[in-house]
Amino acid sequence: MSSYLFVPGNNPGMVQSAHVFDAKGVIFDLEDAVSVQDKDSAKDLLKAYLETAAFDNVYIRVNDIYDLGKNEIEEFNNFDISGYVIPKANTKVMSLVEKYTNKSLIPIIETPEAVLTMKEIGEFDNVTGMLLGGEDLATNIDVVRTLDDIELLYARHKLVMVCAYLGIDSIDTPFTDTDNDESLEESVKYSKMIGMSARSSIHPNQIPIINEIYKPTLEEIEFATKVVEAAKINDSGVFSVDGKMVDLPVIIRAKNILKKAKAYEKN
Amino acid sequence: MKIAQAGTIESNDALVIVSPSDKLIVEIDSIVFDKFGDAINQVIVDTLKEHQITCKVVVKDKGAYDYTIKARLITALRRAQNE
Numbered sequence: 001m002s003s004y005l006f007v008p009g010n011n012p013g014m015v016q017s018a019h020v021f022d023a024k025g026v027i028f029d030l031e032d033a034v035s036v037q038d039k040d041s042a043k044d045l046l047k048a049y050l051e052t053a054a055f056d057n058v059y060i061r062v063n064d065i066y067d068l069g070k071n072e073i074e075e076f077n078n079f080d081i082s083g084y085v086i087p088k089a090n091t092k093v094m095s096l097v098e099k100y101t102n103k104s105l106i107p108i109i110e111t112p113e114a115v116l117t118m119k120e121i122g123e124f125d126n127v128t129g130m131l132l133g134g135e136d137l138a139t140n141i142d143v144v145r146t147l148d149d150i151e152l153l154y155a156r157h158k159l160v161m162v163c164a165y166l167g168i169d170s171i172d173t174p175f176t177d178t179d180n181d182e183s184l185e186e187s188v189k190y191s192k193m194i195g196m197s198a199r200s201s202i203h204p205n206q207i208p209i210i211n212e213i214y215k216p217t218l219e220e221i222e223f224a225t226k227v228v229e230a231a232k233i234n235d236s237g238v239f240s241v242d243g244k245m246v247d248l249p250v251i252i253r254a255k256n257i258l259k260k261a262k263a264y265e266k267n
Numbered sequence: 268m269k270i271a272q273a274g275t276i277e278s279n280d281a282l283v284i285v286s287p288s289d290k291l292i293v294e295i296d297s298i299v300f301d302k303f304g305d306a307i308n309q310v311i312v313d314t315l316k317e318h319q320i321t322c323k324v325v326v327k328d329k330g331a332y333d334y335t336i337k338a339r340l341i342t343a344l345r346r347a348q349n350e
Contacts, residue, residue: 012335013279041273041342048338 002192002214003207004131004171004200006061008033010042014204015049021204022211025057027085030072031064039068043075050079059106061085065093073100085131089114094124104128106171110136115155118162129169131200132159135176145176147183148190160195172196178203188213216261224254224261268322273342274335281331283339285347288323291315297328310336318344 005023007014009030018026034042046060058081062069065086073084083104086097090113097105105126109118110133122130134145134152143151156172163170172191175184188210191199199210216224226241231251238247272284293311295304310333311324318341326336 011277011280012331013277016279016332016335040345041339044273044338044342044345045335048334048341052332052334 002198003210004059004198005204005207006033006174006200006202008042009046009060010034010038012045015045017204019053019055021207023057023201023207024198025059025082026055027059027061027200029061030068031061031087039063043072047075047079050076050081054080057082059083059085059104061087061108064088065096070096070100073097077101077103083126083128087133088136089121089130091117091120091124094121094127098124098126102126106131106169108133108136109155109159110134111140112137115158118158119165122162122166122168127166127168129171129197130159130163131171132156132173134173137173147177147180147187149173149187156191156196157194163197164195169197170195172199174200174202175206176202178206181206181209184209185213211264215264216257220257221261224257227251227254228258268320268347271343271347273346274331274339276327276329278329279331279335281326281328281336281339283336283343284325284327285340285343286323286325288321291321292323294323294325295328296326298330299328306333307336311340314340320344322347 003023004025004027005018005021006027006029007018009028028046030039030042060076060081062072062084083106084101086093086105086107088111089107089109094107103126106129107121107127108131109115114121132155134149137155138145138151159170175187177183184206188199192214201207201210227246227250230239230241238245240246268287270286272282274280274282276282293308295307297304297307307326307328311326314337324340
């Protein structure tokens with residue numbers, strides 16, 4: 001699966017059903033989705049929930065590390081969660097977070113500083129992925145979000161390159177127009193096309209759409225199978241399948257597609 | 268201890284109100300009282316025992332799971348002691 005679902009931490013109805021959606025990861029949100037007066041009750045709700053439930057790939061988006069975030073990390077360290085999503089990440093924030101936990105970290109790239117220092121942020125030990133925070137980034141560069149996210153072009157492409165270089169997940173920003181499935185599809189297709197390894201979402205209805213787009217198509221699987229089979233009997237470095245040139249990078253890509261297809265089959 | 272509350276009357280949630288009292292009083296208004304009234308009462312009694320607090324608790328339940336009721340009570344108790 002290639003989707004991450006944000007779930008408001010103070011909404012019991014959504015918290016209790018978070019595990020039924022086919023998301024690769026669930027991010028329980030203590031930050032933007034929770035009002036200031038309910039920060040305490042969201043934390044209590046998540047703790048009580050996590051004492052009774054266990055499922056894989058659970059993350060908590062904590063608050064600003066200089067505000068409530070530090071205590072939240074320390075309080076959830078004893079729970080069976082994968083890790084934390086870190087807002088307003090920069091190298092100073094990450095060096096602090098690193099002192100508070102050994103769990104997996106997903107910093108959010110949502111400031112111009114973070115875009116420019118993405119590689120340094122991603123190089124911290126427990127970082128397993130980086131997530132683009134499109135709304136905040138747009139605000140920070142004083143632009144309005146558009147449906148095709150043209151204003152985020154540089155940040156999105158840079159995130160893909162940096163994460164691929166570091167071998168970690170590149171997670172694209174949520175598509176916030178929840179009533180516009182058509183534009184969501186276009187946007188997710190673009191995420192996949194440029195190499196984002198996953199897309200985040202703020203609504204469970206978006207998860208099947210994201211998963212379906214990221215799932216290798218029958219055509220891709222058939223071609224990849226032909227390539228891998230042909231590679232087994234072909235000694236020369238370069239050969240042809242269905243009139244297309246095949247060399248080592250194409251073989252590697254074909255193997256990756258089959259690996260992804262198998263992962264989807266299991267789910 | 269002061270009067271304090273936590274939670275909402277949204278579906279799957281519970282509004283829990285705590286107030287000072289010398290003896291334990293639990294009032295439950297639930298859409299599933301006939302089936303789960305005793306279980307809700309038990310969650311309240313157990314949580315108060317864990318926190319060694321005696322007070323009055325009013326629960327307006329909209330189908331919340333046990334852990335939600337427990338969480339809302341814990342928040343209300345903390346708010347009652349802090350505010």
